[in-house]
Amino acid sequence: AQRVTQPEKLLSVFKGAPVELKCNYSYSGSPELFWYVQYSRQRLQLLLRHISRESIKGFTADLNKGETSFHLKKPFAQEEDSAMYYCALNTGNQFYFGTGTSLTVIP
Amino acid sequence: DTEVTQTPKHLVMGMTNKKSLKCEQHMGHRAMYWYKQKAKKPPELMFVYSYEKLSINESVPSRFSPECPNSSLLNLHLHALQPEDSALYLCASSQVITYFGQGTRLTVV
Numbered sequence: 070a071q072r073v074t075q076p077e078k079l080l081s082v083f084k085g086a087p088v089e090l091k092c093n094y095s096y097s098g099s100p101e102l103f104w105y106v107q108y109s110r111q112r113l114q115l116l117l118r119h120i121s122r123e124s125i126k127g128f129t130a131d132l133n134k135g136e137t138s139f140h141l142k143k144p145f146a147q148e149e150d151s152a153m154y155y156c157a158l159n160t161g162n163q164f165y166f167g168t169g170t171s172l173t174v175i176p
Numbered sequence: 177d178t179e180v181t182q183t184p185k186h187l188v189m190g191m192t193n194k195k196s197l198k199c200e201q202h203m204g205h206r207a208m209y210w211y212k213q214k215a216k217k218p219p220e221l222m223f224v225y226s227y228e229k230l231s232i233n234e235s236v237p238s239r240f241s242p243e244c245p246n247s248s249l250l251n252l253h254l255h256a257l258q259p260e261d262s263a264l265y266l267c268a269s270s271q272v273i274t275y276f277g278q279g280t281r282l283t284v285v
């Protein structure tokens with residue numbers, strides 16, 4: 070069963086517009102959730118983890134246990150945000166990736 | 177140091193060749209992983225090593241053979257690969273956060 074769902078494969082927004090990348094998870098325990106980003110020709114790198122509740126590059130993500138969601142948001146998208154974004158769930162034994170959302174920010 | 181270092185960065189090999197991919201981390205992480213990533217797809221888990229012992233093998237064909245010589249090193253030995261094995265091979269290590277290497281882009285000809 071798919072543990073992490075990212076419903077949008079592709080997402081395009083204009084520069085300066087708000088952006089939200091959706092992530093839903095399925096896990097009965099206490100989830101540890103992450104957002105990873107992969108810029109073109111670069112390594113997969115950690116963007117956010119839910120425990121730290123910080124904002125990185127203007128992105129935030131809030132864990133909603135009721136809706137089992139961990140959506141990634143940014144109020145004003147920048148061109149350099151264009152990348153592949155993966156939501157990930159760590160259950161302690163395993164690390165599950167979502168299928169990814171390719172974000173394109175149109176200038 | 178939050179680096180996971182992989183060598184080589186690129187590898188082209190024939191179907192009869194034997195080659196190895198190498199991965200190194202000095203963060204003291206006890207879990208290390210091999211992933212395979214095709215273009216525009218998420219990484220697919222291949223192997224997990226925990227405390228230098230193989231703990232998960234995701235039904236990977238035997239032409240891929242992992243090895244963990246010590247707590248900082250992870251190898252992936254390749255033999256008799258097929259063209260469809262061409263992909264980006266990622267190494268990762270974790271304690272709580274998972275850190276990824278740059279990957280080895282493998283082309284099988």
